Amino acid sequence: MPQPDSLSLTQRLKQAGLRLTAPRKVILRVLDAADDHPDVEELHRRAQALEPGISIATVYRTMNTLAEHGLIERHSFAAGRARYEAQPAEHHDHFINLETGEVVEFRSDEIERIQQDIARAHGFEIVSHRLDIFVRPRR
């Protein structure tokens, strides 16, 4: 994996004012080598393979720190608890207002259509999808 922004993860970590500790070196190496989307347990396993003794708590903390500083992306993050709504007649997506927690529904037939096209081009059939856009009010 090449360095995004033409800076290595290590460089970006230091740039963010974070310490380059031994466990972090290992974890960054693992992240850099990964071309998939590992979960914490898998990251821990790979880190352990390089350097036994790294605690899973450290992996959790490091991933949180890196995510806060924008060095990595966390997917499928359980944004708190699951939330429900009576099934609407028509699918819609959501804006989540980060300042208020408010949820606003919207729908775009255009987006729906493009999704179909791309999925088909990849040989997939869509079962479902979710599009959550995290926003804040424009000043």
Next chain:
Amino acid sequence: MPQPDSLSLTQRLKQAGLRLTAPRKVILRVLDAADDHPDVEELHRRAQALEPGISIATVYRTMNTLAEHGLIERHSFAAGRARYEAQPAEHHDHFINLETGEVVEFRSDEIERIQQDIARAHGFEIVSHRLDIFVRPRR
């Protein structure tokens, strides 16, 4: 909230072969009255207000059942563990192959653009977003 599909939740529940029990009556009433996206704790609170004694386990089970039968939608469901990737230079979205668990990245400038347009129309500024499309291979 009006009844989707021109059938009430109650009707659809019976239609699905599910029993209309006392706790479910209350929960359906709560769902029907909700115009937001409550979580289980909130649903339980509202249900308790109408009829004390309803267990939170029942709310969990009922929501699962309703979701399985398509009467409600579950958002932000913690699909197992969180997964990570080194922050890519460019944002991309994900296909999740439900049969294999495999994750495939894709990107559509068109979708990105439409999102911007819609957000702006709502008076929002996008902080981030996630688009996960759950798919299966086309036969």
Next chain:
DNA sequence: CACCAATTGCGACAGATTCGCAGTTGAAAC
């Protein structure tokens, strides 16, 4: 109104993640 599988309440359990704390260690300042 009898029957019985579906459903419930309860508390125990589970899996993922966080936290408190004492000990360690980068790296900045001598």
Next chain:
DNA sequence: GTTTCAACTGCGAATCTGTCGCAATTGGTG
């Protein structure tokens, strides 16, 4: 190089959502 000290780590306990086993209850069909 030392010194210094807040950042960081490892550990196990704790927390937080959500699920489960089980005995008791109950829709709703015959």
